[in-house]
Amino acid sequence: MVFGKSCNQCSVRETALCGVLADAALAPMAAHGTQRSLARGETLIRAGDPARLCANIQRGLMKISHINPAGHEVIVGLLWPGDFVGTPFLDGGPATHDVVALSAVSLCVFPQTTIERTMADHPAMERQLLSRTLAELGQVRRSLSRLARATALARVAGFIAETAQRRPAAAEPHVIELPLSRGEMADLLGLTIETVSRQMTRLKTAGVIGLPGGRQVMIQDPDALAEAADELM
């Protein structure tokens, strides 16, 4: 709370003191950005929108998604703190995806009109952006590989395992809070709500995980979970 409050009060000059940017190399960048907060469910970028922006996520989780011709939502990626949203270039045509907050989010927004100049002034920033984009490409390729061949069980187990890695040690040692609803998991993993639910139950029945309630998952057998995730991928 204190954290969020202090951010909302930030002037542009003080931005660098707000949320932790991913890398020291980004510190000078922060001085050129403005602070922005989003509530859960708020849309930052809408597909087809001509207005573009580039921002760095300081706190919270976002989804990149779009609605396919059949009217079904497909989530093509999640964005965690430190990740960049949008593109730094003006020439790229309209946005192809929606970007929506899945939780309360704090952003450091860089207006596209000045970002090219900012990058020119701070080569390390451009380097960092390139580096992160390459990392994200690797991530998406891993998702691709999973969607191409993995069974429903492996997709669900893999998602839980990866989420656990991202959220190290909450209150309880092996209990994590999933950031997505069953429906959102289905949209991300290319499955249906029912199938996601069934695989969760299957993992619970096998003693691999526990489901204390809500979106919480207790990981009882990490090795078995990893094995289930790898079973075809």
Add this chain to the structure above:
Amino acid sequence: MVFGKSCNQCSVRETALCGVLADAALAPMAAHGTQRSLARGETLIRAGDPARLCANIQRGLMKISHINPAGHEVIVGLLWPGDFVGTPFLDGGPATHDVVALSAVSLCVFPQTTIERTMADHPAMERQLLSRTLAELGQVRRSLSRLARATALARVAGFIAETAQRRPAAAEPHVIELPLSRGEMADLLGLTIETVSRQMTRLKTAGVIGLPGGRQVMIQDPDALAEAADELM
């Protein structure tokens, strides 16, 4: 032939005159690279390899793939002329994918030991690399969206349609040569050889495409092909 021969004779100084780099911004970059040719089937990068490189494809087609735990090959992307292979950074750990030539390939290779300096000297080059990486990210996300929800028919139709766009007007107006075997298409689309074959036959029977033989495809009804590709995606 003349083209290929002249490239092989290039000294480093003359490299810029060889294959067409994607953008005028890359011209100065070419002077810092060396020419290399690969035969169909040759491996440029092997997964797990610590040695990294960065290269720009001038001619030919490559695949980015890896073998999953079940022993099945998954193709996570194709690389066309103008695309970059590998990464410009030394810190990224071992390669995660194989990169293999699907046809005769000409490359402009940049040694990683000097590329950071080259990028520092030519900011436009780094900008171009970032821009292309972002574009590739968009491509992969489209594939992801397709793999998440599209039917076998839509995947195959989409692949044919996209290939046709990439290879504008060969000899015959609406005849294209697929760059992949049925098995490679299956690995790319997350299907089996049999299913790919069946969908091709289905499109042929419906009068959408013709199959003159070999890997050739005659596109008889582009609108119907596009419609089949969009049917769920």
Add this chain to the structure above:
DNA sequence: CGTATATTTGACTGAAATCAACGCAGGTGG
């Protein structure tokens, strides 16, 4: 407490995988 929403569970269906032949070049060697 009651209503709305999310999740689980069950029965059935269907699309693609699997298993299994078959056809068709293109090359090799008798």
Add this chain to the structure above:
DNA sequence: CCACCTGCGTTGATTTCAGTCAAATATACG
């Protein structure tokens, strides 16, 4: 020249995993 082999593609029969349709809890929320 022809028989044989090999790799690639097509076709058919059957199985299976996940989707669809439907209903029963469970949880969140006013």
